[in-house]
Amino acid sequence: MRLSSLATRLFISATIWVVLILFVTGIALSSLYQQAVERSFDRRLNLYLRTLIAEVAPPEDADDKITPALGEPLFELPLSGWYWQIVRLDGGRRSNPSKPDERASRSLWDQKLPKLEDQGIPLNTAGVRVGYVKGPEDQQLRVVERPVDFGADGKFVVTIAGDATEIFEETRTFDFYLMATFVALTFGLLLTTLFQVRFGLAPLKRITSGLTSIRAGTAERLEGSFPVEIAPLARETNALLDANREIVERARTHVGNLAHAVKTPLSVIVNEAVAHRDEPFASKVLEQAEVMRNQVAHHLERARIAARLTAVTTxxxxxxxxxxxxxxxxxxxxxxxxxxxxxxxxxxxxxxxxxxxxxxxxxxxxxxxxxxxxxxxxxxxxxxxxxxxxxxxxxxxxxxxxxxxxxxxxxxxxxxxxxxxxxxxxxxxxxxxxxxxxxxxxxxxxxxxxxxxxxxxxxxxxxx
Missing domain, CATH: 3.30.565.10 (Histidine kinase-like ATPase, C-terminal domain)
Incomplete structure (x- = not known):
């Protein structure tokens, strides 16, 4: 495998992991932030809810037509997105039958808020229901609903609703800045990864260049210092080159010894044949001895060349x-x-x-x-x-x-x-x-x- 290909694959792999991790982290942070904004919004609604319950439970001689004052002008503005509503659950035993069964903020403008109980939302540990509903103008509302027992006056459901646009806008703004931050962080991490990959693979490129020089005959060993992770590879490569060189030298020695060992008996045979040149058998021996000399010369030369080619070339x-x-x-x-x-x-x-x-x-x-x-x-x-x-x-x-x-x-x-x-x-x-x-x-x-x-x-x- 070429180093450029390895570096590319490492960079692509790192890029995929960085993008995947940041994407999952972004989703998790966005979800956590939205939950935090909803909790803050719910605390505000619960404050209004407690105030409303305290306001709508007056003594027997109080005027039932008094509108609760929650300190929020939006409850007075028609269809503002901020509403409260009180609905009787049963007739009960009334001390004052003239009390109305339903009361609502002026902002509802003769409209009604849907009940969370009808949507199957259960009570939480605080005894309230929390969820989203659509308001009179199709606004998305965040609603807190609590059943309250007013004793002789009966049981009521008290509901406070606020415009959820605040939650969504806060979340969208956070998501925008989060995405911009993560994009910048992604590019920074990718540049860092690219630098680390190139810097980390630089010793391998040096080894590649060194082996190329050895193959070209301009060097005999891998020279220079290498990181501790790469040093064993360079050391073993140099040891392999040394062992290869020793094998070649031994092969050359064996080839030379074989040449001398074979040539001497052939020379003796030729000399004996020359001494009896007139005999037909001697002529045949001379002819075959010459063939043997040529064959020996040919194969010894081939062995010598093959042994030399296994060494570092010049x-x-x-x-x-x-x-x-x-x-x-x-x-x-x-x-x-x-x-x-x-x-x-x-x-x-x-x-x-x-x-x-x-x-x-x-x-x-x-x-x-x-x-x-x-x-x-x-x-x-x-x-x-x-x-x-x-x-x-x-x-x-x-x-x-x-x-x-x-x-x-x-x-x-x-x-x-x-x-x-x-x-x-x-x-x-x-x-x-x-x-x-x-x-x-x-x-x-x-x-x-x-x-x-x-x-x-x-x-x-x-x-x-």
């Missing part, structure tokens, strides 16, 4: 290798007057060992010089990536003006030990070795037709 300048091969091949083939041209577009580097590059390009150039009539051209440029790999490649093209090869011949020459012309020097292992090396470096070798009429060998190798 970078090799391509231009000096190509120029050195040009001079060498001109000297080797000076008697044939072969002209070797080079065209190096830029100072490119090969991600691998110099001797492997010399092996691959040298075989291709030597093969071109053997078959060319008068001209060989080496071109080095930056090529496209392999179809299944994102690694950038360097393209080395070797053209000659020789007879070229047919499609079937191109497939044949890549096989180990195959030679189309026995008159030309060589063992037939050159292109096979190149093919093996190219595969180990995850490159490609393509044979085609040269613009000069001969063979074109196109080599794609990883660039440094």
């Amino acid at each position: 970078l090799t300048d391509i231009a000096p290798v190509v120029e050195s091969l040009q001079r060498t091949m001109e000297k080797i083939h000076h008697d044939r007057d072969i002209e070797i041209e080079t065209d190096i577009a830029a100072p490119l580097k090969f991600r691998g060992e110099r001797q492997d590059l010399e092996e691959m390009v040298g075989n291709l150039v030597d093969n071109a010089c053997k078959w060319a009539r008068s001209r060989v051209r080496i071109e080095v440029s930056l090529g496209s990536a392999m179809p299944d790999d994102a690694m950038t490649m360097v393209c080395i093209v070797v053209d000659d003006d020789g007879p070229g090869l047919t499609l079937a011949e191109r497939a044949q020459v890549a096989r180990r030990g195959q030679r189309l012309d026995e008159t030309k020097p060589g063992s037939g292992l050159g292109l096979s070795i190149v093919t093996d090396l190219v595969q180990l470096y995850r490159g490609s070798l393509n044979l085609g037709v040269s613009p000069f009429g001969g063979l074109r060998a196109e080599l794609l190798l990883p660039v440094g």
